[in-house]
Amino acid sequence: MLTSLELCAGAGGQALGLEKAGFHHEALVEIDNHCCNTLRANRPSWNVIEDDLRVFKERAGDFAGVDVVAGGLPCPPFSVAGKQLGALDERNLFPDALDIIDAIRPKAVMIENVRGFLDAVFEDYRLHLKRQLKKLGYEVDWRLLNASDFGVSQLRPRVVIVATRKEFWPNFAWPSVAKTNPKTVGEMLHTMMASGGWLGADQWRDRASDIAPTVVGGSKKHGGPDLGPTRAKKAWASLGVNGHTLADEVPASDFVGMPRLTVPMVALLQGFPPEWKFTGRKTAAYRQVGNAFPPPVAAAVASQLKKAITVRRSLAVA
Numbered sequence: 001m002l003t004s005l006e007l008c009a010g011a012g013g014q015a016l017g018l019e020k021a022g023f024h025h026e027a028l029v030e031i032d033n034h035c036c037n038t039l040r041a042n043r044p045s046w047n048v049i050e051d052d053l054r055v056f057k058e059r060a061g062d063f064a065g066v067d068v069v070a071g072g073l074p075c076p077p078f079s080v081a082g083k084q085l086g087a088l089d090e091r092n093l094f095p096d097a098l099d100i101i102d103a104i105r106p107k108a109v110m111i112e113n114v115r116g117f118l119d120a121v122f123e124d125y126r127l128h129l130k131r132q133l134k135k136l137g138y139e140v141d142w143r144l145l146n147a148s149d150f151g152v153s154q155l156r157p158r159v160v161i162v163a164t165r166k167e168f169w170p171n172f173a174w175p176s177v178a179k180t181n182p183k184t185v186g187e188m189l190h191t192m193m194a195s196g197g198w199l200g201a202d203q204w205r206d207r208a209s210d211i212a213p214t215v216v217g218g219s220k221k222h223g224g225p226d227l228g229p230t231r232a233k234k235a236w237a238s239l240g241v242n243g244h245t246l247a248d249e250v251p252a253s254d255f256v257g258m259p260r261l262t263v264p265m266v267a268l269l270q271g272f273p274p275e276w277k278f279t280g281r282k283t284a285a286y287r288q289v290g291n292a293f294p295p296p297v298a299a300a301v302a303s304q305l306k307k308a309i310t311v312r313r314s315l316a317v318a
Contacts, residue, residue: 001022001024002022002023002024002067002068002306002309002310003023003024003025003026003065003066003067003068004018004023004024004025004026004066004067004068004069004070005025005026005027005028005029005063005066005068005069005070005100005104005106006018006025006027006028006029006070006071007029007053007069007070007071007072007073007093007097007100008029008030008031008053008071008072008073008074008093009028009029009030009035009039009048009071009072010030010032010035010072010288010291010292010293011035011038011039011278011288011289011291011292012028012035012038012039012042012043012276012292012295013072013270013271013272013292013293013294013295013298014070014071014072014110014112014292014293014295014298015028015039015046015298016272016273016276016295016298016299017293017294017295017296017297017298017299017300017301017302018068018070018298018299018302020295020299020302021298021299021302021303021305021306022303022306023067023068023302023306025046025047026047026063026066027047027048027049027063028046028047028048028049029049029051029053029056030048030049030050031050031051031052031053032288033050034279034280034284034285034287034288035288036048036050037279037280038277038278038279038280038288041277041279042276042277053093053096053097053100054093054096056100057096057099057100057103060099060100060103060104061103061104063104064103064104064105065104066104066106067106067107067108067309068106068107068108068109068110068302068305068309069097069100069101069104069106069108069109069110070109070110070111070298070302071097071110071111071112072111072112072113072291072292072293073092073093073094073097073111073112073113074092074093094129097111098129098132098133098136101133101136101138102136105136105137107164107165107168107309108162108163108164108165108168108305108308108309109133109138109161109162109163109164110160110161110162110298110301110302110305111160111161112158112159112160112161112293112298113158113159113161114158114159115144115157115158115159117142117159118142118144118159126142129161133163137165137166138163138164138165138166139163139164139165139166139169140161140162140163141161141162141163141174142159142160142161142162143159143160143162143174144157144158144159145157145158145159145160145297145301147271147294147296147297148181148182148211149177149178150175150177150178150271150294150296150297150300151178151182151271151296152182152269152270152271152294152296152297153182153183153184153185153187153188153211153212153268153269154182154211154212154213154214154215154269154270154271154294155211155212155213155214156214156215156270156294156297157214158293158294158297160297160301162174162301162305164305164308164309168308168309168311169308171307171308171309171311172304172305172307172308173304173308174301174304175300175301175303175304181211182211183211184208184209184210184211185208185209185210185211185212185239185241185269186204186205186206186207186208186209186239187205188268188269189205189208189261189265189268189269190202190204190205192250192262192264192265192268193205193250193251193259193265195250196249196250196251196252196253196255197252197253198250198251198252198253198255198259199253199254200251200255200256201251204240204259207239207240208239208240208241209239210238210239212236212239212269213227213228213232213235213236214228214232215227215228215266215269215270215289215290216228216229216232216290217286217287217288217289217290217291217292226243226244226245226246227241227243227244227246227261227266228243237258240258240259241258241259241260241261242257242258242259242260243260243261244260245260246260246261246262246263246266246282246286247259247260247261247262248262248282249262250262263278263282263285263286263289266286266289266290267289270289270290270292270294270295271294271295271296271297272289272292272294272295273295
């Protein structure tokens with residue numbers, strides 16, 4: 001069985017993708033207590049380590065031999081919503097991730113980050129990262145992937161950085177995009193919107209006839225239970241959704257106006273399975289959802305990594 005170690009696991013988006021691709025998690029490292037509680041509540045068997053990555057790396061060697069090191073490293077250092085300090089940002093954990101990769105030497109690496117990572121201002125940093133991974137014996141590539149190309153009812157562009165040991169690199173190929181468009185917001189959420197008997201659910205479904213704009217989770221210092229900045233709220237309004245706050249319950253039978261989304265609704269739009277539950281109060285739960293890596297995208301990339309490192313094994317055996 002192929003194994004993985006997940007860094008900055010969040011609420012489990014990438015971990016679910018790796019699980020679907022056939023990886024067994026040796027451990028998931030996450031500093032946020034709410035996220036750790038969510039992981040434990042949904043997968044009691046997972047080894048969830050609640051720790052700072054900078055502290056955990058001192059014992060990373062205990063996990064030497066895992067096949068893949070994956071992670072969703074903090075995005076604020078590269079986000080256009082922040083100051084884009086990159087390597088100078090105290091929240092930049094790329095150096096710590098490199099130390100962990102050095103200690104473990106997995107067959108492959110998979111790291112997710114925001115599209116701002118590809119901005120011209122970070123070109124030197126990207127080249128530095130590639131040089132460091134090459135020194136450790138890896139070939140590296142990155143690509144901007146849109147979640148909507150993998151069945152998620154949301155655009156959500158994210159950068160995925162992939163590296164493998166040199167002997168596996170010829171076997172790796174980026175995943176192909178879906179041949180059909182994902183469901184619209186209306187199609188995706190209609191059943192939930194109608195579950196309280198709302199008489200306007202069918203009409204709302206027809207109006208919400210496009211995929212969602214990118215869901216924004218915010219940070220601990222900024223962002224609350226709403227669907228993003230003014231531009232995003234306007235995009236949601238065009239779909240018949242009030243994005244100024246989130247709802248605790250689905251619309252009642254006599255509801256009139258633009259409905260708000262609940263946390264479970266947003267989770268569906270992020271590609272989480274409906275049975276995945278988020279712990280904590282509304283703001284904490286929504287932040288977990290909004291900051292997640294959509295599981296279907298993670299599964300698509302992880303499946304390609306699995307093929308790359310197992311093909312080599314098969315050839316070696318032959």
